[in-house]
Amino acid sequence: MRRYLVIALPYLWLLGLFLVPFLIVLKISLSDLNLSIPPYLPQLDPGAGWEGLKDFFSQLDLENFVFLTEDDLYWKAYLSSLKIAVVATLLTLCVGYPVAYGMARAPSEWRPTLMMLVILPFWTSFLIRVYSWMGILSTEGFLNQFLLWAGIISEPLIIMNTTKAVYIGIVYTYLPFMILPIYAALEKMDESLLEAAEDLGCSRLQAFWLVTFPLSKSGIIAGCFLVFIPSIGEFVIPSLLGGSDTLMIGKVLWEEFFNNRDWPVASAVAVVLLAILVIPIILFQRNEQKQREAEG
């Protein structure tokens, strides 16, 4: 009896607060906007019985999805989210790989401290970490003050409220997600392999490309997905650091819901966003599974 309770409690919780809400989103995405409370049609009337149910389903349609393809704001936002996520992921890889490499090759008594230093920002508020860049990137901010003082530039750079600032924000906040899996892969590596490669006549750079890099591939793939997947739907970074020209779908959904109060379109945006995310998520899971099989 108790066993069933242990299963039923988390099961019902997730059904009620995860699956059912999602089905509601799906249903509203097929509904029409209506000026009432709640602002959509049709409403399911349980009192009307079978006829009511049939009537309810006959009123659902794909109109909102057609609307998403017609108005170029939406598909532009999807494409630009994908582009920003891809570029930011590659940038994070370029910044993160040397750090992970340095950590894995550091003296072993240093590694736990370095690990803690990478994890520490992860525990710090995401919002505050994004906010900390607002003072740095603005026109009279610290970066411009420094560059002007150093004589590198003669006019302040405009970074704040552009897509560049969004890239910096994503790289900064998701860097630990990139470093940790790459570090884990590099740390497991047997360093005598490198010695063997050098004995066999590789230069150090060749040894890196032919031995170290392929062996860290699983970590690179995992890190890239861990950065890519959350950046697509990102809301906080584009709305604080980005400008009016930065189109990201998370922001579009937010504005559609809160500013335009168009619930059916916001729901349709959410459904399409999820459909886009399914592919990278499945690929990520495959990679993890392969990894586990290789280890087990």
Add this chain to the structure above:
Amino acid sequence: MKRFSWFNLTSLTLGFAFLYLPMLILVIYSFNESKLVTVWAGFSTKWYGELMQNEAFLDAAWVTLRVAVISSTLATVLGTMAAHVMVRGGRFFGRTLFSGMIYAPLVMPEVITGLSLLLLFIGIGLDRGVVTIVLAHTTFAMCYVSVVVSSRLVSFDKSLEEAALDLGCTPFQAFRLVTLPIIMPAVVSGWLLAFTLSLDDLVIASFTAGPSATTLPIKIFSSVRLGVSPEINALSTIMISIVAIGVITASIISKRNIARAEADARAAERT
């Protein structure tokens, strides 16, 4: 003894400078006298004083703390149960759906989770406030807890539980007396993770909070949208120091525990 090579030292220095400089600047400039946040005008703690006078921030902080404590505790209980079901539950109806519902919220964009929960709460006519934020945070945090706890459950010896059952424990007793003490570190880190996720969350809270309850991230977000302010710098400094102290203490304690366990093991070997 291995030493740092110059290349590794440079990449580590640059990497950690990138990670820590922005926060360091924030902390330093929270003690700035001037209202202009990028111009240094002398040391002062006046922004901390003003923060303490700001009723709206204090109220929001209190709401946030209550939500975080309640939701992380609920999430730990539910998440530990879910982990136990996943690892030890055997086969039952809808197992695939169950594990799908555990993993999906981890990759679900926050805007979608928030939107769907809000539509549910409106659909069932639940007034938005502290209760709805707690429900929302518990739901996504329990998935994180269950992932942390199940990784610990997988690695521990199942025969210990079986021995307890053979010796006459009920399944619940076996869990309480044998399993729980062993997985305790994972349960604690699950709770901490749930707690910080709840403290930190802006998007889901914005969807599920009503006019009666505002959390600190919502308050911070609405005021930083207008630009950098010294009061927010002071608030950020307080939050950063709490986290730093917490994480450093936790790592010192765990280091000590490991050292003690090693010493015990050595002592046991000698006898």
